[in-house]
Amino acid sequence: MKNRTFLQRIIGAPYIFWAAxxxxxxxxxxxxxxxxxxxxxxxxxxxxNLSDYGQxxxxxILYSLAATAISLILAYPFAYVMSRxxxxxxxxxMVLVMLPMWMSLLILTYSWMNILERQGIVNTFLTKIGLSxxxxxxxxxxxxxxxxxxxxxxxxxxxxxxxxxxEPSVLEAAEDLGxxxxxxxxxxxxPLSMPGVVSGITMVFVPxxxxxxxxxxxxxxxxxxxxxxxxxxxxGNYNYNSGAALSFVLMVLIILSLALMKLFAGxxxxxxxx
Amino acid sequence: xKKILSVMLVILMAAVPLTFTACGANAAIEEPRxxxxxxxxxxxxxxxxxxxxxxxxSEGTLNVNKAFExxxxxxxxxxxxxSNEAMYAKLKSGAVSYDVxxxxxxxxxxxxxxxxxxxxxxxxxxxxxxxxxxxxxVFYDPDNRYSVPYNVGMVGLIYNTTMVEGxxxxxxxxxxxxxxxxxxxFDNPRDAxxxxxxxxxxDVNSENKADWDAAADKLKEQNKVLQGxxxxxxxxxxxxxxxxxxxxxxxxxxxxxxxxxxxxxxYPKEGTNIFMDAACVxxxxxxxxxxxxxxxxxxxxxxxxxxxEYICYASPNTAVxxxxxxxxxxxxxxxxxxxxxPVTEYFHDIDPEIRSYYEKLWESVLLxx
Amino acid sequence: xKKTIGNIFVGLMYLIxxxxxxxxxVFSFNAGSSTSVFKGLSFxxxxxxxxxxxxxxxxxxxxLILAVVxxxxxxxxxxxxxxxxxxxxxxxxxxxxxxxxxxxxxxxDIVTGVSLxxxxxxxxxxxxxVNSLNFFTLLIAHITFNIPYVILNVLPKLNQxxxxxxxxxxxxxxxxxxxxxxVVLPAIMPGVTSGFMMAFTLSLDDFIISYYTTGTDFQTxxxxxxxxxxxPVKPHIYALYSIIFLLVLAVLLFTNISGMKDKKEKK
Numbered sequence: 001m002k003n004r005t006f007l008q009r010i011i012g013a014p015y016i017f018w019a020a021x022x023x024x025x026x027x028x029x030x031x032x033x034x035x036x037x038x039x040x041x042x043x044x045x046x047x048x049n050l051s052d053y054g055q056x057x058x059x060x061i062l063y064s065l066a067a068t069a070i071s072l073i074l075a076y077p078f079a080y081v082m083s084r085x086x087x088x089x090x091x092x093x094m095v096l097v098m099l100p101m102w103m104s105l106l107i108l109t110y111s112w113m114n115i116l117e118r119q120g121i122v123n124t125f126l127t128k129i130g131l132s133x134x135x136x137x138x139x140x141x142x143x144x145x146x147x148x149x150x151x152x153x154x155x156x157x158x159x160x161x162x163x164x165x166x167e168p169s170v171l172e173a174a175e176d177l178g179x180x181x182x183x184x185x186x187x188x189x190x191p192l193s194m195p196g197v198v199s200g201i202t203m204v205f206v207p208x209x210x211x212x213x214x215x216x217x218x219x220x221x222x223x224x225x226x227x228x229x230x231x232x233x234x235x236g237n238y239n240y241n242s243g244a245a246l247s248f249v250l251m252v253l254i255i256l257s258l259a260l261m262k263l264f265a266g267x268x269x270x271x272x273x274x
Numbered sequence: 275x276k277k278i279l280s281v282m283l284v285i286l287m288a289a290v291p292l293t294f295t296a297c298g299a300n301a302a303i304e305e306p307r308x309x310x311x312x313x314x315x316x317x318x319x320x321x322x323x324x325x326x327x328x329x330x331x332s333e334g335t336l337n338v339n340k341a342f343e344x345x346x347x348x349x350x351x352x353x354x355x356x357s358n359e360a361m362y363a364k365l366k367s368g369a370v371s372y373d374v375x376x377x378x379x380x381x382x383x384x385x386x387x388x389x390x391x392x393x394x395x396x397x398x399x400x401x402x403x404x405x406x407x408x409x410x411x412v413f414y415d416p417d418n419r420y421s422v423p424y425n426v427g428m429v430g431l432i433y434n435t436t437m438v439e440g441x442x443x444x445x446x447x448x449x450x451x452x453x454x455x456x457x458x459x460f461d462n463p464r465d466a467x468x469x470x471x472x473x474x475x476x477d478v479n480s481e482n483k484a485d486w487d488a489a490a491d492k493l494k495e496q497n498k499v500l501q502g503x504x505x506x507x508x509x510x511x512x513x514x515x516x517x518x519x520x521x522x523x524x525x526x527x528x529x530x531x532x533x534x535x536x537x538x539x540x541y542p543k544e545g546t547n548i549f550m551d552a553a554c555v556x557x558x559x560x561x562x563x564x565x566x567x568x569x570x571x572x573x574x575x576x577x578x579x580x581x582x583e584y585i586c587y588a589s590p591n592t593a594v595x596x597x598x599x600x601x602x603x604x605x606x607x608x609x610x611x612x613x614x615x616p617v618t619e620y621f622h623d624i625d626p627e628i629r630s631y632y633e634k635l636w637e638s639v640l641l642x643x
Numbered sequence: 644x645k646k647t648i649g650n651i652f653v654g655l656m657y658l659i660x661x662x663x664x665x666x667x668x669v670f671s672f673n674a675g676s677s678t679s680v681f682k683g684l685s686f687x688x689x690x691x692x693x694x695x696x697x698x699x700x701x702x703x704x705x706x707l708i709l710a711v712v713x714x715x716x717x718x719x720x721x722x723x724x725x726x727x728x729x730x731x732x733x734x735x736x737x738x739x740x741x742x743x744x745x746x747x748x749x750x751x752d753i754v755t756g757v758s759l760x761x762x763x764x765x766x767x768x769x770x771x772x773v774n775s776l777n778f779f780t781l782l783i784a785h786i787t788f789n790i791p792y793v794i795l796n797v798l799p800k801l802n803q804x805x806x807x808x809x810x811x812x813x814x815x816x817x818x819x820x821x822x823x824x825x826v827v828l829p830a831i832m833p834g835v836t837s838g839f840m841m842a843f844t845l846s847l848d849d850f851i852i853s854y855y856t857t858g859t860d861f862q863t864x865x866x867x868x869x870x871x872x873x874x875p876v877k878p879h880i881y882a883l884y885s886i887i888f889l890l891v892l893a894v895l896l897f898t899n900i901s902g903m904k905d906k907k908e909k910k
Contacts, residue, residue: 007819012727014720015790019743022787026758027746055641078656081649092895093653094840099891100660101844103667103884106868110510110678110876111663114670117516117679121666135455138502149660154792154841161833162799181645195799202745203795203841210751220502221461224640227751234753235359236463237633238626247754254749255742320859325870330698332691332879337698351859352698354870360854363757369764369775370858509875514679529875533677560773585874 033244046245053229053246057253060226063140063215064208067147071155071204072197074148079160079196080189090164097153105150109217112149116142116218138220146214151207155200162196163189201261206254210247226250300331301340303576308400310567315347319564322361323376324551325354327425329580336580342571348564365390371558373565376424379550383414384623391554393419398566401573409590412550413620421552422569423590425581427523428618429465429547430607432508436536437518445473445542448519449492454499456518458511461503463636464621465547466493469521472544472619479622483631490635494642503640512537524607525586539607545617550590664888671881678876688882699867699883706864709778710846713785718839720786721793725834726827728794729801744795747788756855759784763856776858784856785846792845793838800834801827 037043082093100108115121116136123133136142166189174188212227226246234243321339331337339350355361358381364370365385377385385391396402399422409423433442437456448457448469460466468478470492476485501517509526511517513533527539553569555562571577575593582589583601588608594600595609602608610616624632671689675682692699724744731737747755760776767775804827812822828835850865857866868880 005819007823008727008730011723012731015724015727018720018787018790022759022762022783023743023746026755026762029758029761030750030754052637074656077649078653081653084649094837095891095895096657097660098840098844099888100664102847102891103664103888104865104868104880105848106865107667107876107880107884108663111666111670113507113510114514114666114679115662117511117514119515120679152660153844157837157841158796158799158834161796161837162803164833165800165803165830192803195802199795199799203748203792206745206748210749212751216461217507221504222500222502222640224637229637230751231753232633232636234757235357235363237630238359238362239630240757243754244758247750250751251746251749254745258745322859325867326874326877332877339698353857353859353862354866355854356870364760364855367760367764369760369767371773372859506871506875509677510679513677516679526874529676533675533680533682558773 030244030248033241034248035245037241038239046241047249049242050245050249053226056224056226056229057250059224060209060250061253061257063144063147063225064205066144067151067208068155068201068205070144070148071152072201075152075155075159075200076193076197079156079163079193082156082160083163083166090160094157094160097156101150101153105213108149109146109214112146112218113137137218138222140219140223142218143215143223146218147208147211150211150214151204154203158199158203159193159196162193166192198261202258205257209254210250300334300336302344303336303341303574305576306345307574308570310345310571312347314561314564314567316349317561317564318349318351319374319561319568320351320353320370320372320559321374321376321568322353322355322364322372323374325356327354327376327551327585328352329577329584335584336576338572338577338580341577342568345571346564346567348561348567350568365556368558371560372556373559373561374553374568375556376551376553378621379412379414379552380621380623382421382552382554385554385556386414386420387623390557391420392557392559392562394422394555394569395562395566398563399570399573401570404573404575404578404591404593406590406592406595409550413622415552421554422573423550423552424572425551425585425587426590427525427549427587428541428616429468429521429549430524430527430539430541430616431519432512432522432527432530432537432539433519434512434515434517434534434536435538437515441538441540442519443540443543445469445521445544448521449496449499451499453518455501457496457499458501458504458508458517458520459496460521461505463632465521466503466636466639467632468547468619468621470496472542472546475544478547478619479624481625481628483628486628486632486635490632490639493639497639497642523587525588528586528602528605528607541610541614541616543616545619548618548620550620667881668885668888671878671885673878673881676875676878678878678881688877688879689886691879692882692886699864699879702862702864702867703883705861706847709782709785709861709863710843713782713789713846714839714842716782717786717789717842718793718835721790721838721842722797722831722835724790725794725797725801725831726823729798744791747791752849752851753855755788756784756852759787759852760855774858776856778858778861781853781857781861781863784852785849788849788852789842789845792841793835796838796841797831797834800831804830 034046035042035044037045082090085093113120117123118133118135118137122136126133170188171184174184210227210230212225212231215223215225215228230243230246233239233246329335329338331340339352342348343350355364358377361375361377362381365372365375382391402422405423409426410418415421431442431445431447438453447453448459459469467486467489470489471478471480471485474488474492476489480486504511508520508522509530512520513530515534515536524539527537531537553572555565559565573591575591578589578591578594579597579600582594589595597603606614670678670681672684672686673681674685674687728737728740731740763780764775808830809822809827812826813819817825848865850869853863853866857863868876
């Protein structure tokens with residue numbers, strides 16, 4: 001590749017400025033509070049206390065991984081079907097995918113409670129047809145389901161937008177060369193859609209680790225995740241230092257997880273052609 | 275094409291709320307008891323209150339803020355918070371200047387001790403004589419200098435008569451294995467611990483760690499019969515018959531029973547929490563005089579009546595309590611007769627060290643099986 | 644055959660996505676005030692919305708304005724950022740940028756909200772302002788958490804685009820700017836669009852960050868709703884969202900019917 005043009009060098013300037021002021025500075029604030037106590041003195045106490053939360057960190061990451069995996073498995077075929085439709089249909093499908101997310105998560109969660117509760121819609125239906133009711137709410141499954149429901153559009157969209165531009169001619173070429181459907185999927189579509197998959201995984205895994213609202217409502221307040229702890233420390237205990245420390249460690253864990261994932265996915269999110 | 279679509283969408287969606295006009299709103303009181311000067315017309319007042327905690331004109335009720343604006347010409351910026359702690363975080367940071375805030379008892383105690391609120395000018399609060407004497411001189415403001423009572427409430431036990439045998443009268447029923455997976459409790463440490471503390475006979479404001487340990491142990495015993503820890507979900511759960519027993523506020527029971535007649539209420543004999551929300555003025559308020567007018571306005575008989583009927587908790591205002599037209603006039607649950615009055619305790623602000631301690635205990639309760 | 648399976652699968656997914664919405668619409672016609680007990684059909688909550696001053700019109704309008712403005716600005720900055728990151732040569736700088744991009748997503752909302760609030764208060768103190776928070780601080784906060792999502796949607800499209808295309812255009816005489824707007828941008832447009840959609844969506848429902856970064860003069864709908872903690876959500880909110888839902892559906896249907904003969908897909 002030739003040397004970068006002036007435009008290519010300068011186009012990032014607004015973002016770099018923005019990131020420096022509104023992402024890096026608040027980050028420094030968080031790090032500062034992580035390592036100080038209420039009086040402002042340097043301390044490692046916040047970090048030491050974190051060892052009590054090992055199980056909760058582990059649980060949070062596991063829940064997120066589960067939600068991410070399920071989202072991926074469901075979103076991938078969905079995005080594929082979407083990408084093969086007419087352009088007009090694709091647009092409508094995209095809006096329809098996002099539309100539920102415009103309707104206040106609180107309201108939708110209440111509706112889900114209505115559906116999944118002990119005397120809720122699902123159980124009423126089950127008893128009507130003679131089956132015994134199931135306890136759906138208050139279970140880890142309900143929380144993971146809630147996470148998937150909340151985040152799946154963020155997995156569908158990036159995968160779809162990459163798949164939509166996979167040249168039909170590439171697929172035809174693969175068929176001409178004798179490729180069956182499965183092989184076509186595995187050797188052609190999958191690698192080409194990888195950038196979208198990696199983005200999707202990031203946009204689902206990362207925010208879901210620190211979520212707290214979903215686990216409160218769908219977990220009947222019994223499932224304790226990192227987001228709940230941080231919220232309680234900051235608001236319930238007025239302890240921003242402890243909350244910041246937890247958040248900082250969480251950030252480090254997520255960065256490590258993402259780095260691990262990049263290792264497995266190869267250089268997929270980098271330029272494929274260079 | 276897409277551009278047109280999105281633009282149309284936005285226009286349409288933006289147009290709809292504009293049709294939500296104030297037509298038909300009840301925005302004036304008929305006979306103000308006090309005199310409200312228009313000297314401060316054109317100024318702005320920042321009010322910070324709990325959510326859904328003021329009569330706002332829905333279902334034909336009085337729109338308190340609009341009525342105040344019409345009367346005095348002062349524009350009200352009304353914003354809400356979800357908890358005392360969330361309010362405190364915003365206030366402490368100094369990010370925003372509020373003129374009137376309406377926190378709860380223990381939070382007012384804290385704000386006074388941290389010098390974050392200022393004394394009120396009672397010469398301007400001419401409606402203050404309407405406040406019931408039993409709500410004056412309360413622990414957090416013993417000399418009645420910093421606050422004016424807004425709302426009172428008590429916690430009690432709500433239960434579904436079709437799912438529970440007999441008539442419970444004790445917190446102990448929340449530990450009864452007969453009702454396993456049907457029992458709810460509060461999703462925050464203070465309220466949850468209080469129930470255990472009442473049951474085992476320990477001070478809810480204890481500064482003794484051993485007391486909190488004992489209460490935590492009691493709570494851990496409860497885990498095996500607990501369906502869940504809830505706050506606002508309690509409405510859906512109890513009304514829908516998804517749970518049998520839940521502690522919650524007396525006024526909220528009155529709302530729930532409209533949707534499910536099987537529900538009943540009692541004040542447990544061991545005692546229960548009473549709380550008071552009161553209006554105060556922060557130190558950095560910019561519009562003190564307007565704040566005085568607003569607080570005085572809140573005590574107006576018609577305004578206090580509208581609020582009491584909207585919020586459904588008890589009112590500290592005698593003009594409401596003694597009004598036979600009041601919807602909850604002499605309601606046994608909101609205003610129990612002296613002989614039925616339960617033992618009540620206010621929450622006090624707790625020493626930070628003890629608070630950190632019980633927060634830690636709370637986590638251990640949540641994680642225990 | 645394969646197509647039918649695909650369609651059924653997609654149909655099922657949509658069904659699950661919309662199930663709670665349908666329940667919400669049904670309950671917006673609830674004669675009672677419960678969100679779990681249906682007491683009979685009634686239009687009263689709709690009447691309520693349109694006649695009484697329920698103070699909900701202003702938050703709705705505010706939320707829409709905020710969402711559109713922050714999404715547009717985030718999309719512009721984010722797309723530019725993605726292009727920049729794509730052309731960066733140094734691996735270290737690239738990785739740093741990618742990590743910084745993800746940071747707003749990593750922190751729980753409450754930490755992001757409070758740290759931004761502290762930043763704004765610090766600046767406010769410097770300038771001697773009485774109120775450090777207002778619409779602009781709220782807007783800044785929204786743009787900040789929106790940008791990562793735009794970048795993450797545009798970058799894959801850039802990776803997919805043949806880099807030689809832009810060079811080819813320049814070889815044929817375009818200036819770098821022209822080649823960007825006429826060649827690169829159209830190629831990555833689906834990514835830009837989905838990034839915009841995501842940013843808009845995130846903004847619409849944000850509560851905690853908004854709480855900590857807004858002043859007294861700009862109340863949004865999520866703040867209005869999420870602060871209904873001591874009391875249950877009143878069904879007129881259900882009616883409100885039902886109306887918005889039906890409106891959007893109607894617009895979709897309208898444009899679908901009218902735009903049947905659409906221009907061919909641009910290359």
